Amino acid sequence: MAVEVKICGITDEDAMDAAIEAEADYVGLVFYPPSPRAVTPERAAELVEFTPGEITKVGLFVDPDDALLERVLTQVRLDLLQLHGSETPERIEAIRLEYGLPVMKVVPVAIASDLAAAEPFLAVADRLLFDAKPPKGATLPGGNAVSFDWTILKGRSWGLPWMLAGGLTPANVAEAVRISGAGAVDVSSGVERSPGVKDPDLIRAFISAARGA
Numbered sequence: 001m002a003v004e005v006k007i008c009g010i011t012d013e014d015a016m017d018a019a020i021e022a023e024a025d026y027v028g029l030v031f032y033p034p035s036p037r038a039v040t041p042e043r044a045a046e047l048v049e050f051t052p053g054e055i056t057k058v059g060l061f062v063d064p065d066d067a068l069l070e071r072v073l074t075q076v077r078l079d080l081l082q083l084h085g086s087e088t089p090e091r092i093e094a095i096r097l098e099y100g101l102p103v104m105k106v107v108p109v110a111i112a113s114d115l116a117a118a119e120p121f122l123a124v125a126d127r128l129l130f131d132a133k134p135p136k137g138a139t140l141p142g143g144n145a146v147s148f149d150w151t152i153l154k155g156r157s158w159g160l161p162w163m164l165a166g167g168l169t170p171a172n173v174a175e176a177v178r179i180s181g182a183g184a185v186d187v188s189s190g191v192e193r194s195p196g197v198k199d200p201d202l203i204r205a206f207i208s209a210a211r212g213a
């Protein structure tokens with residue numbers, strides 16, 4: 001089966017158009033103000049307005065409070081919430097119940113034993129996303145262009161769909177898929193000219209490389 005691709009941190013129409021034309025499966029919008037990829041709900045609503053229904057629109061949040069979720073979800077047509085902070089299983093259950101949207105919980109990974117952190121979420125999340133743990137001194141919990149040892153995921157099954165993220169690029173995504181066995185991949189920095197500025201050529205190259213994997 002073809003590998004699914006998520007292009008995250010879209011901030012402009014050129015990047016959105018490239019993702020749509022190259023048939024990305026998911027597009028991600030960042031609602032975390034410290035990120036160079038952050039968008040306001042108003043801007044996000046414009047960006048998703050003409051996005052085809054078959055592309056899953058993902059909102060990325062880091063420990064969001066209800067006020068932020070309400071502000072975004074009343075304005076932006078999202079299909080999936082990516083929770084990239086320290087959200088507890090209880091908070092995930094509450095968010096799913098309150099907002100009626102599926103949740104993809106991020107599990108930060110550096111070494112094999114970090115994978116155990118996924119277990120408490122298996123009963124409450126709809127998907128998992130394994131991303132590299134942020135390096136020391138990083139100011140963001142993700143989007144750091146850092147990868148981890150993909151072999152630790154090989155042969156693992158979680159009973160939930162999962163994605164691989166962290167330092168993926170057009171040059172390494174095929175190998176990452178081959179080694180990890182991921183059925184879906186997520187990229188942000190690896191398809192950018194500079195932090196927050198996506199490169200349509202890199203988006204096309206990434207999707208093509210992932211699909212060829």
Ligand SMILES: O=C(O)c1ccccc1N[C@@H]1O[C@H](COP(=O)(O)O)[C@@H](O)[C@H]1O
Nearest residue numbers: 008035142143145165166167187188189
């Ligand atoms: O992209 C961001 O700015 C960001 C901010 C806060 C949390 C997560 C963020 N991005 C996510 O991080 C991973 C890996 O990104 P990269 O490809 O290594 O840059 C991915 O899931 C992004 O969605």
